[in-house]
Structures are given as C-alpha cells and as structure tokens.
Amino acid sequence: MTRLRVCEATKRYGDTAETINVFTGLNLSVDADEFVTLMGPSGCGKTTILNIISGLTPLTEGTVEFDDKPVAAGEFSFGYVFQEPRLLDWRTVGKNIEFVLRSADINASEYDSRIDSVLRRVGLDDERDSYPQRLSGGQRQRVNLARALAIEPELLLMDEPFSSLDEVTARHARQDLLDVWYNTQKAVLFVTHDMSEAVALSDRILFINKDGNLFDEVTIDHERPRDFDDPALRETEAQLTHRFFESLQ
Ligand SMILES: Nc1ncnc2c1ncn2[C@@H]1O[C@H](COP(=O)(O)OP(=O)(O)OP(=O)(O)O)[C@@H](O)[C@H]1O
The missing domain is CATH 3.40.50.300 (P-loop containing nucleotide triphosphate hydrolases)
Incomplete structure (x- = not known):
C-alpha cells in the first residue's frame, strides 16, 4: 500500500x-x-x-x-525529526513530549502512558524529569525521535x-x-x-x-x-x- x-x-x-x-x-x-x-x-x-x-x-x-x-x-x-533537536529547554523531557501530544489533540488521559512508552522505546525511561540541557547530544536527538513518535504517526x-x-x-x-x-x-x-x-x-x-x-x-x-x-x-x-x-x- x-x-x-x-x-x-x-x-x-x-x-x-x-x-x-x-x-x-x-x-x-x-x-x-x-x-x-x-x-x-x-x-x-x-x-x-x-x-x-x-x-x-x-x-x-x-x-x-x-x-x-x-x-x-x-x-x-506524520512526525518530523529535524537536524537539530529544537527542544524546549525550559520544559522537562516528559513535558516536551506532552507539548506535541497536546498540539495533536491527543486525549490527556493518554499522556502518561504514551510518554512512558515512547521514552522506553528510545532507551530514555530514566530521563522523563530531566531538562534537555542536561542531556548529551545523542540523548537529545533520541528525545527528538521520541517526540516525533509519541503521536504514533x-x-x-x-x-x-x-x-x-x-x-x-x-x-x-x-x-x-x-x-x-x-x-x-x-x-x-x-x-x-x-x-x-x-x-x-x-x-x-x-x-x-x-x-x-x-x-x-x-x-x-x-x-x-x-x-x-x-x-x-x-x-x-x-x-x-x-x-x-x-x-x-
Ligand atoms: N525560504 C526560502 N526562500 C528562498 N529560497 C529558498 C528558501 N528555502 C530554500 N531555498 C532555496 O531552495 C533551494 C533548495 O534548498 P533546500 O534547503 O531544500 O536544499 P537541500 O537539498 O535540503 O540542501 P542541503 O543538503 O544543503 O540541506 C536552495 O537553492 C535554497 O537556497
């Protein structure tokens, strides 16, 4: 197809x-x-x-x-992963992902499970409450990928x-x-x-x-x-x- x-x-x-x-x-x-x-x-x-x-x-x-x-x-x-992560540095990793879920009109009751599952998928389950600036370049790019995947495009x-x-x-x-x-x-x-x-x-x-x-x-x-x-x-x-x-x- x-x-x-x-x-x-x-x-x-x-x-x-x-x-x-x-x-x-x-x-x-x-x-x-x-x-x-x-x-x-x-x-x-x-x-x-x-x-x-x-x-x-x-x-x-x-x-x-x-x-x-x-x-x-x-x-x-669709999800779009840019060359630079473009994360919101003043929001935690979890809140960065929540931001796109909110913009995509995903039901708020799904935020928690989607954020956990997508962070697990990219191996960042321990970083949900971290701020992006604390992360390495590779981790930031994984958050970028997680954010694009969270809406299940x-x-x-x-x-x-x-x-x-x-x-x-x-x-x-x-x-x-x-x-x-x-x-x-x-x-x-x-x-x-x-x-x-x-x-x-x-x-x-x-x-x-x-x-x-x-x-x-x-x-x-x-x-x-x-x-x-x-x-x-x-x-x-x-x-x-x-x-x-x-x-x-
Ligand atoms: N907003 C814009 N206004 C005018 N010209 C633009 C604009 N955006 C891109 N261009 C021009 O369009 C052409 C294609 O640009 P584009 O960024 O899509 O190329 P690219 O293949 O992705 O390049 P690169 O591999 O360097 O990222 C270039 O000549 C660029 O200068």
Whole structure:
C-alpha cells in the first residue's frame, strides 16, 4: 500500500523578478512500511520536499496524496525529526513530549502512558524529569525521535537527524531508529548526505541532481536486520558512491 505520494510537484521560491526553481514535475512515493532515503547535492531541494509534505512550505504546483487520497500538505499523521533537536529547554523531557501530544489533540488521559512508552522505546525511561540541557547530544536527538513518535504517526520525516552527532553516537542512534522501525514498520522518508548511512538504513534510495530532478533510484535488498559492519553493505556503498558521482559529472 502506498502511504505517501508526491505527484507532479513543482516548487518555485520568490517573485517573478527573482525566482528560484527548486524542482519541476517531481514524483515520489513511500509505501506504508518502507524506509526511503533522499540523497543529492546541497541545495537540490531535499529539505524543501520534506517541508512541502509537512505543510511548512507551500507547493507551487502538484499534489500530495496520503493513503491514495489527495490531502492538504501536513493534514495527515506524520512526525518530523529535524537536524537539530529544537527542544524546549525550559520544559522537562516528559513535558516536551506532552507539548506535541497536546498540539495533536491527543486525549490527556493518554499522556502518561504514551510518554512512558515512547521514552522506553528510545532507551530514555530514566530521563522523563530531566531538562534537555542536561542531556548529551545523542540523548537529545533520541528525545527528538521520541517526540516525533509519541503521536504514533503513519509517516516519519527525518532531515539529516544524525549529522550533528559524533560517529559512535550516530551509530547507536541509527540502531535505535532501526529498532523502533522494526517494531512499528511505519513509512519513513529520510534525508542524508551519508551514503553508508543510506545503505544501512534504507529499502530504497532516491537520487536527486542539482536541478531538482530525480535521476536515479536504487533498491537496497540486503537482508534485515543488517549488521553495520557487513562487508556486503560496504560494497554496495562503494558501488553507489561511484554510480552517483559518475551520474553527477
Ligand atoms: N525560504 C526560502 N526562500 C528562498 N529560497 C529558498 C528558501 N528555502 C530554500 N531555498 C532555496 O531552495 C533551494 C533548495 O534548498 P533546500 O534547503 O531544500 O536544499 P537541500 O537539498 O535540503 O540542501 P542541503 O543538503 O544543503 O540541506 C536552495 O537553492 C535554497 O537556497
């Protein structure tokens, strides 16, 4: 089943005097239990695509469909994990999560159980009453993920969520994400510049060029669960890096 479809999407920024054409007639889809990653050079429009889907940025032309029905962008069940956690430092971890539950009109009687369950899922059950500033970068990013998961979204949008973490912490965070994903099997649309991360996590990788055209698409058919140190993953990474950069020449 197709969860998300972006159809014939065109995005222009600015007025007629100074227009930036980010992409024209872009099509992409994510199945209900699929992990899809967008890759492409800086400025090709990856964040813009996530922002359009989430309703933060208006689409110039085209449609967004959710479960095969046209929807107003952002008017469906999704969570958005930004590159920086954007936590409210003056609220505890639990209150940060409660804030999104409240905004999503979740019944107040469910707050406690949802907060506990989502913090357990990301391994932060002891930090419910901690303030974000006391946490490490990796823990803050896990709160960020917990906050997006708390509303039990059908689609998770993730924009370079691990790029500001050191490699060891990022590795743990990727494993946390996969564990959550195996248990929930939600649709994920993920953005990264890191080919090894894309190969380790994805079912499919979509490559966008600097003109905003989707020029290549690869299915990653390595069995799951995946071992990040599997030489076969490294081999795929090397092949795709070569193929990707050849195409961009
Ligand atoms: N609010 C805006 N107003 C005008 N132009 C914008 C705006 N937001 C983004 N752009 C432009 O749109 C293009 C796509 O930007 P976007 O941030 O989506 O790219 P990206 O692929 O996510 O880049 P990066 O990999 O560096 O994060 C860029 O040329 C950018 O300058």
